[in-house]
C-alpha cells in the first residue's frame with residue numbers, strides 16, 4: 001500500500017512537471033519553435049523536438065547566462081528565458097524532449 005501511494009505520488013509529480021512545462025512552452029516558445037518543436041525558429045534555430053532534456057537544459061542555461069549564441073540569435077533566446085527560474089527551465093526542457 002505504501003509503495004502504491006509513493007508511486008502514485010511520483011507519477012502525479014511527473015505529470016505536474018509536464019503540465020507546467022507545457023504551459024510555459026505553449027505561452028512562450030511555440031510561436032517561434034512551433035507547437036511540436038519542429039520549426040526552425042526565425043529560420044535560424046535547430047529543431048528542438050526530441051533533443052535530450054539534459055542537452056536542452058544546458059542550452060537554455062547557456063542562453064540565460066548569455067554564453068550561448070549558435071546562429072547570432074542568442075540574444076533573442078536570452079530574452080525568452082530571462083524570466084524562467086531553474087525549475088521552469090528544467091520543466092520546459094523535459095516537455096520539449098518528449099515532443100514528437
Ligand code: HEC
Pocket residue numbers: 024025028029030031032033041042044045046047048056059060068069070071072073074076077080081092
Ligand atoms: C522570438 C522567437 C523565439 C522564441 C519565442 C523562442 N525561441 Fe528558442 N530560439 C530562437 C532562435 C532564433 C534560436 C537560435 C539562437 C542562436 O542563434 O543561438 C533559438 C534557439 C533555441 C534552442 C537551441 C536549439 C539548438 O539545438 O541549437 C532552444 C533549446 C530553444 N531555442 C528553446 C526555446 C524555449 C524553451 C523557448 C521558450 C521559453 C524559446 N526557445 C522561445 C527563437 C525563439
